[in-house]
Every structure is written in C-alpha cells, then in structure tokens.
Amino acid sequence: MRTGKEKVSRIPLAPVLLAFSLAAGNVFLAPAAYALSELHKIPGQANDAPAAPGSAQGQSQPQGGATPNVPMADPLVKSQNNQSVDKTPGAEENNFKPVEVIYDISKAPEPVRKMREQIVEAAASGDLERLRPLMGTGTDQTQVTVGEPTDDPIGTLKDLSGDPDGDEILAIMLDIVSTGFVHVGQGTADDMYVWPYFAEKDLKSLTPPERVELLRIVTAGDLSDMQEFGGYNFYRLGITPDGKWKFFTAGD
Structure with a gap:
C-alpha cells in the first residue's frame, strides 16, 4: 500500500514547476489587465499615478478641458479675422465693403427724412409733375440719367416709364424708398443716404429674406442677371445729409 507521500514523489517535477510558474504568472498579470480597464475605480491610482506619454489615459485628458478628438482652435485669430474681413462670400473679390443696413428712418438726419417724405407723397399722388419742385435746378438738379445731365428731368422720367403718364416710374420710386437704406461716403464729398441698400451689397451673399425683399423690386x-453682372444695376435713389435729392438713376 502506497502512501500519499509516495504518490506525490512519482509526479514528474518539470510539469509541476511549469504549472506553478503559469499560475504565478496569472496572479501577477491579472492586476495589470485590471489596471488598464478599471484604473479609475482603484482609489489612489486614477488621480495619483502619472500617465505615460502616448498612453490611453494620457490621450483621454486633452489640455484646456476640450472635448476629446476635437482640435483646439485659436479664438484670438478668428476674432480678429471676423472684425477685419467681410463674411459675405465674394465680397472681397467684388470690392464690396461691409455696410450697415438701416430700416429705421429716424436714424437719418432730419433734412433726409423730410426729403424722403416729400418724395413719397409726390410719388403716391400719381402726378409726376409734383416731383419737379424737389429736384432743384442747375448744378443742384437731381440726376436722372447716367452720364450727361438732362434739361428736363421730369420728361426724362416719363420717357423711362413703361406707360405714357409715368405711373410705372412713380411706383418703382415708392418701392425703392420703402426698402432699407445705407449711409455711404461719410466724411467725404460723396456722403449720401442711398436706397435701396442692395446698391452697396454683394447680391450673391443675400439671405433668403433679403432676396424676397429684392424680388419686390425686380x-x-x-x-x-445682376448676380452674373456682379452687382445691383436697377434704380437707386440718393439724398445728401443736408436734404438734397442727388440722384434717381438706373445702372451701375
């Protein structure tokens, strides 16, 4: 009868040592695998242990508190660019400068407001002749054609109208001064309040509401055709800050 001691002594030594070493290896490897997947759950290690450069932990904590995998932007550069460059597509290449579109007529000087009101009243009357006193004479006469001045601005406007009485041109004039306007040439000899604002804006950059507003006129x-041409070329109206009706012309 063999004893237990004799049974043990007959077990080959090499397999025993191999099994022991594998078991020992599993004991030491288990904590390492646990640390990679559950490190944040082990007290004292998630915050205290420094992450190795390029490790998964180091990559999950980008600088500045930004969202992982999102490149950091330079807000200072973007802010400066937004202030110095017109955002509208094509504005720079077409030489359009940023303009402030004004809808509140009270922001215009009192002489400008008064002249606009007189133009509206005359146009709404349906009598083209009521515009004549507003147009001045000589060098101060309102320009109604591009190029050489005309001796009879009222007669010229009647000829430009699609009807014999000039009603169409009066209707166009009312539509023009009913839009927003811009103040251009401040501090220069060309200081002017201009209707409609489309005359100073890149038409390719218009918002949907602005396109609808323009399509009330054209x-x-x-x-x-205007977008292909590169700018607004229908009628526009200009009044100087001191209330002189400078022009009502079509063209670039």
Missing part, C-alpha cells in the same frame, strides 16, 4: 430673371 424679377427673378433680373436678379439672376
């Missing part, structure tokens, strides 16, 4: 075909 047709969709006209708008397409």
